[in-house]
Amino acid sequence: MVSDFILRAALAGIGVALVAAPLGCFVVWRRMAYFGDTMAHSALLGAAAAIAFDIDATLGVFIVSVMVALALLALERRGGLATDTLLGLLSHSALAVGLVVMGFMTGLRLDLFGYLFGDILAVGTNDLILIWGGGAVILAVLLCIWRPLLAATVAPDVAAAEGMNPARQRLIFMLLLAGVIAIAMKIVGILLITALLIIPAAAARRLAHTPESMAMIAAGIGALAVAGGLGAAVAADTPAGPTIVVAALVLFLIGLIPWPGKAADHG
Amino acid sequence: MPRTARAIAPDTAPGTPGGVLFRAMGIGVKRGGDWLIKGVDLTLNPGEIVTLIGPNGSGKSTTAKVVLGLMRPDAGKIERAAALRVGYVPQRLAIDDTLPFTVRRLMTMTGPADDDAIARALSRAGVGHLIDAAVQRLSGGEFQRALMARAILRRPDLLVLDEPVQGVDFAGEVALYELIRDIRDELGCGILLISHDLHFVMAETDRVLCLNHHVCCAGTPQSVAADPEYRRLFGPRAVEALAVYQHHHDHAHGPDGEVIPLASRDPAAHSHGDGAVCRLDHEHEHDHGHHGSGHDADDIHPIDPASATDGQ
Secondary structure, eight states, X not given: OOOHHHHHHHHHHHHHHHHHHHHHXXXXXXXXXXXXXXXXXXXXXXXXXHHHTTXXXXXXXXXXXHHHHHHHHHHHHHOSSOHHHHHHHHHXXXXXXXXXXXXXXXXXXXXXHHHHHOOGGGOOHHHHHHHHHHHHHHHHHHHHTHHHHHHHHHOHHHHHHTTXXXXXXXXXXXXXXXXHHHHHHHHHOTTTHHHHHHHHHHHHGGGOSSHHHHHHHHHHHHHHHHHHHHHHHHHHTOOHHHHHHHHHHHHHHHHHSOOTTHHHHHO | XXXXXXXXXXXXXXXXXXXXXXXXXXXXXXXXXXXXXXXXXXXXXXXXXXXXXXXXXXXXXXXXXXXXTSSOOSEEEEEEOTTOOEEEEOSOOOOOTTXXXXXXXXXXXXXXXXXHHHHHHHHHTTOGGGTTSBGGGXXXXXXXXXXXXXXXXXXXXXXXXXXXXXXXXXXXXXXXXXXXXXXXXXXXXEXXXXXXXXXXXXXXXXXXXXXSSSEEEEESHHHHHHOHHHHHHHOGGGGTTTOOOOOOOSEEEOTTSOEEEOOOSSTTOOOOTTTTBOOOOGXXXXXXXXXXXXXXXXXXXXXXXXXXXXXX
């Protein structure tokens, strides 16, 4: 018999994985893995700010992630420093500032470990509503902008010349990414969110022939990783968030094994 | 005051039903205090092929980006025909290997199209067999052809091609230019072509604009080939086959492309009012008066009558 909290955890984790994997495909295609990481690292600051201003933690994380992303775009436009330098600067500064701000909040007993690595077994019904409701909105928006976002990913100049608006697609994509980070923080924690975005996408690559199939296969792999990781964590009494990421890694590695007869398909 | 180079006025172009596609007037783009381009005038009519030539970093791509609306000019202005349908063929696309993206998907990248039309357009461009190939695996020539198939499918009014023959071998180069000409003939679109190479473009092109941060010279291929500015940029060997006439410019360029007026460097030189404009093709040899303001018939002389046999 599966206990309620495990069922809630599985539903929450699968919900996040189904949303994170398609967005993660774009993160991989656009080579924005470190960008996603930077936004995720700022989530701790968002959570701290949410406590300080007494607003919902998810909202706080969303707002701060968006602000960090916009700061990066502004710094990029200003020029002078390479993008990876800016990302490293913002990523670790946001994490450090978040930790320092958390340190000031002596009156509260904060579960720092939970923020960093997730606390999927503590998911409540409200969290589930937020994950599935928010996730549905994120996926709906992604579906609406699929073609222009893909065009902006493949050839931003061509898309712009032919009347599309790649800058707007990029901004919407960043908002969606911030949304995923906000709902995924509780599941795998801010340090591991990027793994949930990019590992299923990377694992799906060899199995997919179109962008759409890659997104769907990635979602399936993500869901499988959550189920497998959660089961393993319960059985072996390991931390759930990291175990989910390990499960995703295992699926990725299985995908690397050259199967007989497969080489012909992908020649 | 810096002189403004001018392109040939549109009234010298072939018949222009439907009006001009775009008209750029004195456009300049400034980056970090330097003018990448300055005072560039450029007009394109339907059915016309205009080729931009110039050394690396001379502002060819910048000019094209302003025309495409990808860059806003810091000076001058550009007017584009209402509801102008634009096709753009870049040199290459940086598509990550992790993205499964076939030629078929490339065709529907910015809008849907039915399978028959896609197959027809690809065959027309000679790459029908590559419909399911990954875009990342195409050679330079195949990629250009796939993008031109996209253009055929989209039926643009204005097609901008950025060095389409770069990295393509000689035979492929000729074939690509034939395809470009056919696209122009079939769609009646105006084509703006960026090129390093004058020789092959000349055969099909109506006008050439030689850029070096400003318009050095402009006109028919023959006239530009004969222009000393062009010779200075590309060396005398580039024009051996096509040099017809020479005339003298009233300016030279500093190392940064800055215009330096020449005060009678050579007493025999015929410095004229608008040295950046040259229209030296054979047909107009005896009839320069109709070019209108700023030009008079004495501006242009064949330096060496023996060379006036026209390289064709």
